[in-house]
Amino acid sequence: MPVSLSPYALRQQIRQGSFTGNTSGYCAGYVQGNLAILPKAFADEFLMFCQLNPKPCPIIGMSANPGEFMLPDLGQDIDIRRDIPRYRIYEDGKLTSEVTDVVEYWQDDMVAFLLGCSFSFEEALIADGLEIRNITEQVNVPMYRTNIACKSAGRFSGTTVVSMRPMKPADAIRAIQICSRFPSVHGAPLHFGDPAAIGISDINHPDFGDAVTINEGEVPVFWACGVTPQVAIESARPPICITHSPGHMLVTDLPNSRLAIL
Structure with a gap:
């Protein structure tokens, strides 16, 4: 299992380049976030896309003003250009590189969006005695493109990506009950059972992340x-966009308990 670190201590390791791995299982009790950084000319449409698709795109924070890269509302000394283990750079909608900081790519009109992450509810599932296979096997969670359409907003459209965790059917029902309390981090599962029903042709070959063992039953x-x-x-196809590399999140100082509906 990952070692216990405070979010601030982990972010310092990330900033110094000594931690570049995926963040699943780290900093129990604290919110992790997905990242999207866009030029201001695309930011309003992206915000609308997130508002229309709250299950995959729940916003937990964003830049107060274009060009601001410090996010004090999310934690101590957070510099969004340097405090994520691995970033992806997109140019005209195409992935062109992966890097460990984006200082050289930052522009004065950029707006950063942080979206809720399923890693936050993994803690609640573990606390209830449910196994999270990607944590047990110490790999990145498997993620798949589906045929579930998103609602479009301006230039933004597409289908939903899902993360997968194998469970016994009774545990899946319990997971639905638990995750319904966390709408800000994707909420209840969208589907369980036949992958083909949501357009996944091969469960053993995820589009992002790593495959995990699915046991009999x-x-x-x-x-x-x-x-x-x-x-x-x-x-x-914005001229430039910066995201996290799948599984490599911003770990904030916000407690997961703040996101739960009690």
Whole structure:
């Protein structure tokens, strides 16, 4: 299991380049976020896309003004250009590189969006005695493109990306009950059972992340995933966009308890 670190301590390791891995299982109790950074000319349409698709794109924070890269509302000394383990750079909608900081790509008109992440509800599932296979196997959670259409907003459109965790059917029902309390981090699963029903042809070959073991008697359980905006960005084709690399999140100082409906 990952070692116990405070969010601030982990972000310092990330900023110094000594931590570049995926963040699942780290900093128990604290909110993790997916990232999308866009020029101001695309930001309003992207905000509308998120508002129309709250399951895959729940906003937990954003830049107060274009060009601001410090996010004090999310934690101590957060510099969104340097405090995520790995970033993806898109140019005209195409992935062109992965980097460990984006200082050289930052522009004065950029707006950063942080979206809720399923890693936040994994803690609640574990606390209830449910196994999270990607944490047990110490790999990135498997993620898949689906045929579930998103609502379009201006230039942004696409289909939903889902993350998957295998469970016994009774545990899947319990997971639905637990995750319904966390609408700000994707909420209840979208689907469990037959992957083909949501357009997934091969469960053993995820589009993002790593495959995990599915044991006899288990079913795949699928949650809306914050990688969905990366698919929408492919369609919108902004001249530049910065996202997190799947599984490599911003770990904030916000407690997960703040997101739960009690």
